[in-house]
Amino acid sequence: xxxxxxxxxxxxxxxxxxxxxxxxxxxxxxxxxxxxxxxxxxxxxxxxxxxxxxxxxxxxxxxxxxxxxxxxxxxxxxxxxxxx
Numbered sequence: 001x002x003x004x005x006x007x008x009x010x011x012x013x014x015x016x017x018x019x020x021x022x023x024x025x026x027x028x029x030x031x032x033x034x035x036x037x038x039x040x041x042x043x044x045x046x047x048x049x050x051x052x053x054x055x056x057x058x059x060x061x062x063x064x065x066x067x068x069x070x071x072x073x074x075x076x077x078x079x080x081x082x083x084x
Contacts, residue, residue: 002044007072010046011039011080016066020055023064039071039080046072 015032017024024032047070055062 004046004072006074007044007046009073009076011043011071011073011076011083013039013069013071014066015069016051017064018051018053018066020053020057020062020064024066036069036071039069039073042077043071043073046070 013032013036015024015029015036049068049070051064051066051068053064055064
C-alpha cells in the first residue's frame, strides 16, 4: 500500500512545452513518455499540472500545452539521473 508519508523524493516530468519558440518534437515527447512510464513502474503519481496557452505570433495563432507529472518515490532510484 502506498502512503504519501513514505515519499522522500519527487520527480517532475514534463511532457509538452509552454514556450512557443521551443516546441517539443515527437521524438522528445516519446522519450519523455518512456521516462514517465519507467518512473510510474516504481513510483506513484502524486500530482498533475496542466498548462495551456495561446499565443499570437505575427498573423498565426499558436497553441502550446504541457502536462507536468509529479511522481513520488520512497527514495531516488539508482537508475535515475540527478535533475539539473
